[in-house]
Amino acid sequence: MKLTRGYLADFLSLLFPQLCDACNENLSRQEKLICTNCLYNLPYTNFHQQTDHVVARQFWGKINLESSYALLYFIKGNKVQRLMHHLKYKNKPQIGNFLGQIAGKQLITNDKFKTVDVIIPVPLHHSRMRKRGYNQSERFANGLAEKLPAIVSVENLVRTKATDTQTQKSRFSRFENVKSVFAVNDPEALKGKHILLVDDIMTTGSTLESCGNILLEIEGVKLSIATIAYAE
Structure with a gap:
């Protein structure tokens, strides 16, 4: 048989x-x-083995982070671009879970990420969520949670209004585009937690910075970030 x-x-x-x-x-x-x-x-960054790297430097003087990480380098025309295109636009959410598992295996070897309590994906606006059917960052978060001792929270951090795509915008325009569009529903649930904020691709870091500022207003919060890819 x-x-x-x-x-x-x-x-x-x-x-x-x-x-x-x-x-x-x-x-x-x-x-x-x-x-x-x-x-x-694949072009792995190995940022989990470093403390001083390009993603960490993006946030110096902007927000206070415990640690930061990206799994892969995103270069226009490379295989990572194809993966991300399939993840976001070709109805392949399982790619997010798969890459999250790979990232989780790396991060569990780093003491700073072992203390993460909650993994929060950057939220989509409900209009975009309806159109795509899933949040690719949430799928990445779910994969991470299979390897890290943390839970995924998807309803606490919310996007309160839709924004234009960040593609082709300058750093200043990106920051203005996402400023004041995020909110926390239940700050009490996150008090004193080490939060891992995750997204799919980081370029200027404006979206993560905007989310991070909101989360760091909560008493006792420690914040780290992780993305699938960093765009050079």
């Missing part, structure tokens, strides 16, 4: 091949979402 199922799986893979979301090549039966070659050769 197992042999028959194996032949059937091979036959179906010929008719409906599963493709790597990073390179678009065929996946083997054992591979999932990203082929072994891409998985091994």
Whole structure:
């Protein structure tokens, strides 16, 4: 029976091949979402092994962070761009979970991230949530939570109004675009917590800064950030 199922799986893979979301090549039966070659050769940042890196420096003098991290470097035209496009626009939320699990395996080796109590994804406005059907940052958060001793909170930090896309905006315009658009529903639930704020891609950090400022107003909060990718 197992042999028959194996032949059937091979036959179906010929008719409906599963493709790597990073390179678009065929996946083997054992591979999932990203082929072994891409998985091994993705541009990992290894920021979990460093204290002084480009993401940390983005927030110096802006918000007080316990630690910061990005899993991958995003470079226009590279495989990470394809992954992020599939995650956000091709109805592939499972990519977020998968990359979150990889990131979680790295972060659990870093003492600062071991103390995280709550993981909060940057929220989408309900209008965009309806259109996309899921929040890609929430999927990343769920993957992280499988490896970190923390819970995911998706209803406390909210986006109170829709904003224009951040693409092609200057740093100042990005910050103005997201200033005062976030709010916390229940500050008491987050008092004294170490919060890991997560997003998909970081460029200037304006969105994370805006969210972070709101969260740091809560008594006793410690804040760290993590993203799937950092755009150089």
